[in-house]
Amino acid sequence: MSESSAFEPGVLDRDGTFYVAGHGGLVGSAIWRHLSSEGFTNLVGRSSSELDLKNRDAVFEFFSQVKPRYVVLAAAKVGGILANQTHPVDFLSDNLRIQVNVLDAALEHGTERLLFLGSSCIYPKFAAQPIREDSLLTGHLEPTNDAYAIAKIAGIMHVQAIRRQYGLPWISAMPTNLYGPGDNFSPTGSHVLPALIRRYDEAASSGATLVTNWGSGSPRREFLHVDDMASACLHLLENYDGPEQVNVGTGTDVTIKELAQTVARAVGYSGEIEWDTSKPDGTPRKLLDVSRLTDAGWTSSIDLEAGIQSTVEWYRSNLENVRT
Template sequence: MSAESVDFTAGPLDRDATFYVAGHRGLVGSAIWRHLESLGFTGLVGRTSAELDLKDRAAVAAFLAETKPRYVVLAAAKVGGILANDTYPVDFLTDNLQIQVNVMDAAVDAGVERLMFLGSSCIYPKFAEQPIREDSLLTGHLEPTNDAYAIAKIAGIMHVQSVRRQYGLPWISAMPTNLYGPGDNFSPKGSHVLPALIRRYDEAVQNGASTVENWGTGAPRREFLHVDDLAAAVLHLMEHHDGPAQVNVGTGTDVTIKEIAETIASVVGFEGETKWDSSKPDGTPQKLLDVTKLADAGWTSQIGLEDGLRSTIEWYRENSAHLRE
């Protein structure tokens, strides 16, 4: 590997530099792409999974050697909800490890100056003290339904820290809370809780159903961040933050799953009964991030939950005919 140490100086990134967004068609990557484009970044580079399989080590190395980006956001990942994570743990572990290792090793070889690795709040112990601080990492047992995915993301954090130690590159990591927004996965078998609820209640309205049944008790508390807020936070951190520890990205507030279900039902116009199947797993009882470090870096979320939900539901209804199953 041929990386050279780079001193980080806070300030605007070069708007004309080559900037690779890995996973630019996904929920997170597409939001980051839109945000960067809106701010005048002219050197954005992206490849679909059909054009570049990030699990193909040789292909990734060749791509980064050719494009030589100055900046990289690693937003590509295999993601899913409780059912998908619990059913296919091998896929979530191996796919994500391969993607991360391939992109970061190739980025070192290509001399990428600034890389942002994006993980997930599921990296923290299931019973971590709330709100969860960054130093809670590796202090307890993970939630078993998504431990394989979490381990892969923890490995990504360690990879970034290792690159900093061995090569002196000012790479950083950010761990978003639960995300939602345009471009989300609304598949019944692959989606996270919020898009799954949006689809379930909207279909109930379209079909004239009188009841909707949700998994669990509705008691767990979750924090939700609009993906456009995350995109703004990513650029802010790349321009203003440097340090080896991951940075939590969230709103600093949470709601129960029951409350979010009620809000979605109201927004889509569902007036029937909601039932809860308590035989199904709830997952982690609470996942609220401590966002003190993010606030100290000068950034706070701007999009309120109800406003974000309304725009997301509008996007879903406009695009539901073309979404993956």
Template sequence: MTETDGPRVTDEVDYTPGPLNRDARVYVAGHRGLVGSAIWRKLEGEGFRDLLGRTSSELDLTDREAVFAFFRETRPQHVVLAAAKVGGIMANNTYPVEFLSENVRIQTNVIDAALETDVERLLFLGSSCIYPKMAPQPITEDALHTGYLEHTNDAYAIAKIAGIMHIQAARREYGKAWISAMPTNLYGPGDNFSPTGSHVLPALIRRYHEAVQDGATTVTNWGTGTPRREFLHVDDMADACLHLLEHYDGPQQVNVGTGSDVTIRDIAHAIATVTGYEGATEWDTSKPDGTPQKLLDVSKLAHAGWTARIGLEEGLRSTYAWFLDHADSVRQ
């Protein structure tokens, strides 16, 4: 992309979705993370033969020159942008500068390098936290930009909104057939089980597991337990990503979820059962609850022909089994 190329200013993209060539080079940015590793497994299982990934020690995505050099050397045909700095309420609320700055730099570098090297298909992965705190439930894609964000993760949300706008701008100015997907709360193998940096579900798995190991009779969780959350297994998310790449094209982000939610109390009880914890559960109401409810409207995704397959109980049991199998190596 140079000044002499000139922009292609258009509201329409001349692209018809269809099966991706299994011999095409696909770069999965963030291929070691929760989402990226699931997408890598999915693509491998679907017969993709030229997958490309780099760890953060091999390629620092906040280093603009390094990212451009990588794209010029490898020339991927398709890109899945799953790399991000992520964390739970405490991490987001404590380090808003880092969550905003690092994510904006990662996204901008990858998307700009993809523009320069003429990547055909790019899928940007965001988060359901982009929607207003008090958005009508279930949340449709049209709710974006209609209200105030949840303050505990507003910096991360703004970074993801910037990514959506970057994709839309690339479509409008350069005619790129690039898309964005907004997943709900994800969980599964490869998750971060840190007591301070993880999201609610893996944090609860670790908390109840350690309570069983220690013989504790009481577990204390943050907040009131009344907020409602939707949980999607990461393998379902990976399946949805490939489906969107092959069946959807449009400027608007697509919600990815199950279409149903549970209270935090419900999920805590389910995890206690899965881990074998039989003690009491208490709630520290001095800690923040976050958004009261965050249920995605997934009718756009259903219209594109995809629905979630892995039930919550099945997903929790398989995730806990993975946690036990990888107790020595999970991110803690």
């Protein structure tokens, strides 16, 4: 079969069986909420204790029973710089196994439409900014998360190979830095924004007068609220069919220093901020070119300051259950 499938973008069947892999995570839970609000009546999810996606036999058994018509593959092992540096084998091996098992099982059991979710870390460390989709595989990766990036690149290639060999209209989307309700606020496993929210909220609560952050604060980052991401996923499933991955972001960025100041305002912290420049900064800038997504008819709608404020409120009201 050719790479161009017979699929024509359009509204998905709201009664079709829709499996959200990773439905309990930051992205998966947002996608679940959005699909529910959009009228999908047959959503399927399994926790990692119910279904270990690294277990190939279990994944194939699940697909043989459920036979989902639609799939969003949002399940992944994720973490910040420290976690990626400390456990690169886990980030490579776990993600490769999850992806291969789900994609192979979905292929065998007739999934019509699948969206694979990756990460903007797939792009070269010094890619021209804003980063276009065709920057993929044109330079060296950021070494602090290269194992995770390689796994996600493999997933993109897997989807493209399925399109070429079987003609299925499966697609990939690469989100920028995501945040929002359901995030991981662990001091050792979280990404920069939830880590800052926890650090500043604890400082404000304890009356601390100094907060120390990693790095110089000069790197620039783009942040997308996870509810916006969920909206973009459904939009792409209904409006996009192409072999190239699609960047999902806002098209704007801020410095980490600016981000920290915004978080400090949101939690009510008024003390001093210092930067530990002995710690790594990571990629100097990571802003996505979102013109392909815009051309497909979608743009973000949640302002960063408002999104951070609502995330702080969610964090404070869910402290007993939040991932820390």
